[in-house]
Amino acid sequence: MWQSILQKEGNMRFRVKKDELQHTISSIEALAPKKTTQTILSHILLETSENELIMTASDMESSAQVRMPAEDTEKGGLIVSAKKLSEIAHRIQAEEIIFDLSEEDPEESIDLDEDRFMLNISGIDKKAARFTLSAGAPSNFPHFEMDPSMEMWQADVATIHEMIRKTVYAISQEDNRYIYNGLCFFGEGNKLTVVGTDGRRLSAITREFSTNIEVKDAEGEPIVVHSKAVKQLERLISDASKLGIGLSGRNVFFETDNAKLSSRLIEGKFPDYKKILPTQTNMEFEISREAFLDAISQVMVMCEPPSYLVKLSTEADTLHLAAHTPEYGSASVELPISSIGDPLMTAFNATFMTDLLNSLDCETVKLQFVDPERPIVIRDTSDPDFVSIVMPFRI
CATH class of the missing domain: 3.10.150.10 (DNA Polymerase III, subunit A, domain 2)
Structure with a gap:
């Protein structure tokens, strides 16, 4: 279990590699909301121990804590703006970055805590820009805890x-x-x-x-x-x-x-x-995933948000896809398929189908239908343990 220091101890100091710092910040900064009524949550907790920097972010519902290597560390803990720390890490022109703490109060500071500090940030290369970042004691920052007896x-x-x-x-x-x-x-x-x-x-x-x-x-x-x-x-x-x-x-x-x-x-x-999945189907066909995705992407040019409606119809061994907007015109495409069952006409949300197809890595997908108004079942032909459903539009 990682213990939080939750107080400023001594002259906190550490040195880290820029690329590792950027990667660590980017992995957790999404949990530090930019707009929040609790200002402290827009901050990241920085803690140092021997040769290690620990970063914590929280939005009260979720919390993340990440460790990364650090050198020349002096033990301490404080909170800083997640947004500003991220911007500095991305823009400072240095391979290694040095952080050290001073006790000077900033002229203007965010009212987070009575204890205010200035965190000095500079590159190991003296030509790099130098920054001072307002920091505070993390006494009210959400404490990350895990039950050590938890399985x-x-x-x-x-x-x-x-x-x-x-x-x-x-x-x-x-x-x-x-x-x-x-x-x-x-x-x-x-x-x-x-x-x-x-x-x-x-x-x-x-x-x-x-x-x-x-x-x-x-x-x-x-x-x-x-x-x-x-x-x-x-x-x-x-x-x-x-x-x-x-x-x-x-x-x-x-x-x-x-x-x-x-x-x-x-x-x-x-x-x-499982209760939503049809127990039987009246029509199905197999098709190349990439060809199907490409065809939908083409006709989507003539789809209108938010429905992104694409009409699908089958005839013998041919699949027809079509989209139409009164203002701009229409688009259609035909693809060969291997089908079983009676011809069918239905419609679906194109973004729903492309999201699904983009998530897969198989060569072929199978589409199954009961009737035009029942769920469209999409399966990965190489993976019997995956299934997807897209609800159709009534046309």
Whole structure:
């Protein structure tokens, strides 16, 4: 467990490489909201220990903590503006950056705490610009804690990354259906299922792991992790080699080689996606994923937001796609397919379909239909444990 210092101790000092600092800041700064009624949350907590810098960001719902190597460290802790620290790290012209603390009060400071300091920032190259950044004591900053007795299930990083990539785009961006604002995780035995939906589209994927991964709440129900935490997890595991997942109360925890993430779970019951899947289909066809994606992208030129409506019809072994806008005109394209069943005409949201197709890496997809008004089922022909649904438009 990492302990927070939560006070300014001595003359805090450290030296870090610019590229490592940029990478670390970019991995957590999204959790420091730029607009918030709690000004302290727009800051990042910096803590130093022996040859190490620890950064923490929090929006109260989720918190992330990342470690990175540092040299010439003197132990201490303070908070600084996440936005300004990021801008300085990107613009300073130096391979290595030195941070050291002075006790001079700035002429103008943000009213965060009675204790104010100035953090001096300079490049090891004397030609680089020098900065002074207002800093404060982190006594009121959210404290990152993990229960040391909590069980952590080990998961393959690449597999989790794939599961998120193939489902996260389906998460709702609207606040009126809060349960859809996150990814659903359900682990039982050595199988984990991840589902994302906004009520108009859905993607689900199941994978097996070498060990048990019991990711479910105390009642044995799936957990729902907020989209902001999911996207933060994506950033943290992008260069990780290991990942642990744990649950404590209504919070989920993730731990990688050098980072930790906690997030409050979304309350509510996630719908059972299996009940939405049609038990039988009356028409289906297989098509090249890239060819289908390219065809949709072409006719989308004549789609109108927010529906981005594209009409789909089949005839013998030919797929027809068409879009029309009264103001600009129309577009159409035909593709060869291998179909089974009666001809069909329906319509779908083009962005929903392209989001799905872009998330996959297979050569061929299968589309299945019951009738023009029932969900369109899309499958990866090489992966029986992945399924996606797009709700059609009535035409």
